[in-house]
Amino acid sequence: MATNREGLAGRASSAIETYRYRYPAILPNQIRLLRVAPGLFTSTLVLALKVVSLQKILDEEFEFQALSYAWGEDKAENIVQLSNLPSNESGSATQDTDFDVSIWKRSETFPIRQNPFHALRRIRLVDSYTWVWVDAICMDQSNDDEKSEQLQKMLKIYSSAYNVIAWLGEDDGAGSDVCRAIDLIPNILNLKTLDLMLRNRLPNQQEALQHWKAFGRLLQRSWFSRHWVIQEVACAWRLSVRVGEHILSWQDFADAIDLYSKNIDIIRALPGYGTQDDNGTGDHEVEESSAMALIEMSRNVFRREQDTRAMSRLMTLEMLVSTASGFAVTDLRDIVYALLYLANDRYQAAATRVSGRSQVLRADYSLHVVDIFINFVGHCLQRSGCLDVICRQWAMWPESRRDTTHEGRTLPTWIGVAVFAKTPTEALLHPMDNIVGTAQHRVYNASGEAKIHASISGSILQADGILLNLIYEVSDPIREGIVDDRCLRMLGWRGDVSEEVEENIWRTLVANRRSSGTIAPAWYRRACALALTMLEPNRHFDTTRLMTGNHLPSTVVEYASRVHKATSNRRVFHSTNNSLAWAGLLSESADSVVGLGPPNIKRHDMVCILFGCSVPVVLRQIVPRNNAELWSPDFPSTDVVLVGPCYVHGHMEEGLLMKQDTDRIRSKTVTLNLH
Structure with missing residues (x-):
């Protein structure tokens, strides 16, 4: 049968005009399913699209699989034959050869990318039709209106498929590398x-x-780092993994990844593991990789009812987007849209009113990506009643700087960027310690019970807050775990180990928190004092040496590890309010405070507590070209850019606001325009 079909295809193809397939319109309550005709592995892919109602899919009247794959960076150059099945066509596979000829005569050439092309060749059966849903073919990718409409149905499509195929790609050509990785799974x-x-x-x-190294390399495949995979895996009723001709159980594969990650330090310590492979490839990080992040997210997105397809959403959109910041997208709009319909707060009543935003966030591919990002922030402010989202790094920007235009637009400073165009991959795996915490758990409470008062107009976020201090001295960025002598002196260290270490030194070095997010224990002072007796000859605090030193007390190792994480890629700063009454708007805080700020802070930046934000922030005044003076009483501009969140010793637990009565707070409140 397959041989005859292949010959038939060859005869028919010579009569087919080589032009692109064009999609007919479909109704909002319809989707397309793809029928893959049987054939040999190397023969032409013969495909046909059938329009069906979404309700029939939900009622399980059609059995189909859904494909989950990474789009890849290649162009769509792999040609398939694609046609439309009549609307009254049966959902079952037909064996009518005469009908096959008519379908062939109506088919047209259609180019697809390499990954779905290879996947469909592997999925195709030799002697019967198979039905599958593939986003690149079943949706008209050139029609933004259709994409916006169909996107809402993807969760239902993947949850209704009898199987979701996680396509990791073909064998990499190394011969036995994939086989080694797969052979290891039963042993794990x-x-x-x-x-x-x-x-x-x-x-x-x-x-x-x-085998261990081969398994680590398998986990670096691009499928694991794709945004859409989170939804596709989380929704799947049944999931199988395919690598070339190999088929694996997802449950076994996920458990193997879990156990591999749990024991990665032991594996790396095995004799001979640190040497390079014959092909020159070395070790790969896994404990913070997208593979582990995907496993964790897929388990936490839904709570499933036993023996049913019913699912309860467990995460807000802010949680989803911020947690998935290390995953990749082909279309920047999918940073939000790939997760939108997994969120449990898309239809919830707003926690607070933030003017200028719609109540329900919907996918709209006609919008510029900047507008989508702005709408997402507005959604988070509404639902959470909190400004913390502006302090998180979650977005991607295809340029090297946010003020470099992309499709005619620049990015506001209150949209946190995790990845710029030239951000190396390793920066995603080892980001700067997130001082603001997660969307699920606040680490600090700088603004106390002060209610958010914010509005978004265009690309400007208007928010109320209290200005604390002006930064007048900054250190160099702390790199490679070295807190240099100048940083220590700025914190108040005078080099005398006989004196008690002051709080602003030992607490600031760890941002007054343990790695778990709990308040730093009092014994950290003793650990800091002991560590300060072990400074380098140049008086530098080398956290890496203390973390890895033999025979050091575990308390010192823990403290040094926390200092390493809390200070990495940050600057120590001094701020003061001396001579800065600024029309009475500056708060009456201490004459001088110390803190840790982002690497791009400068002298004359301002420290501020925004109402509804759990951490202080650093702001920079936008100065007209004809006025070079900063924060002058003669020019009290409230147009600012957000530099980033910061740690300010003594101002992380609503201390300042608790000392003021309501009238005093109101008199010091400033409305700021964040650009």
Whole structure:
């Protein structure tokens, strides 16, 4: 049968005019399913689209699979034959050869990318039709209106499919590399065998090391870092993993990733693991990789009812977007839209009124990406009643700077960027410590119970707050775990180990928190004092040396580790309100305070507490070209840019606001225009 069909295809193709397939319109309550005709692996892919009602999909009248894959960076140059099935066509696979000829005569050439092309060739059966949903083909990608409409249905499509295929790609050509990785999975899942491998007790341990490395390389495939995969995996009723000709159970694969990640430090310590492979590739990070992030997110997005397809959403959109900031997208708009319909707060009543925003966020691919980002921030402000989202890095920007235009627009400073065009991949895996915490858990409470008062107009966020201090001295950025002598002196260290270490030193170095987010314990003072007796000859505090030093007390190691994380890529700053009455708008805080700020802070930047924001922020005045003076009483401009969140010793737990009565706070409140 397959051989005859292949010959038929060859005869028909010579009569087909080579032009692009064009999509007919579909109704809002319809989707398209793709029928893959049987054929040999190397034969032409013969595909046909059938329009069906979404309700029939939900009622399980059609059995189909859904494809989950990474789009890739290649162009759509792999040609398939694509046609439309009549609207009254049966959902079952037809064996009518005469009808096949008529379908062929109506088919047209259609180019697709390499990944879906290879996946469809692997999915195709030899002797029967198969039905599948593939976004690149089943949706008209050139029609923004259709994409906006169809996007809302993807959750239902993936949850209604009898199987979701996670396509990781073909074998990489290294011959046995994928086989090594797959052969390792049963050994990982056999806990007794795993224990022997981790203890270096196997007779063929060197071969086992190559399997470990191959498995690590498999987890670096682009599928794991794709935004859309989060939804596709989380929604799947049943999921299988395909790599070339290999088919794996998702449950087994996910458990293997879990166990691999849990034991990665032991694996790296195995004799011979640190040496390079024969092909020159070395070790790969995994504990903070997209593979582990995907596993965690897919388990936490929904709560499933037992033995049913019913699902309860567990995460807000802000949680989803901020957690997925390390995942990649082909279309920047999908940073928000790929997660929009997983959120549990899309239709909830607003927690607070933020003017200028619509009540319900909808996918609209006709919007500029900047407007989508702005709408997302407005949504978060409405739903959470909190400004913390402006302090998180979650967006992507295709230029090297936010003030470089993309499609005629620049990016407001209150939209946090996790990835610029030239951001290296390793920066995603090891980001600066997030001082603001997660959307689920605040670390600080600088603004106390002060209610957010904010509005968005165009690209300007207007918010109320209290100006604290002017920054007058900044250190160099702290790199590679070295807190230099100048930083220590700015914090108040005078080099005398006989004196008690002051709070502004030992608490600021760790941002007054443990790694868990709880308040730094009092014994950190003793650990800091001991660590300060171990400074380098140049008086620098080398956290890396203290973290890895042998025979050091565990308390010192813990403290140094926290200093390393809290200070990495930050600057120490001094701020003061001396001579800065600024028309009575500056708060009456201490004469001088110290803190940790982002690497781009400068002298004359202003520290501010915005109402509804859990951490202080650093702002920079926008100065007209004809006026170079900063924060002058003669020019009290409230047009500012957001530099970033900061730690200010003594101002992280609503201390300033608690000391003021309501009238005093009102008199010091400033309305700021964040550009």
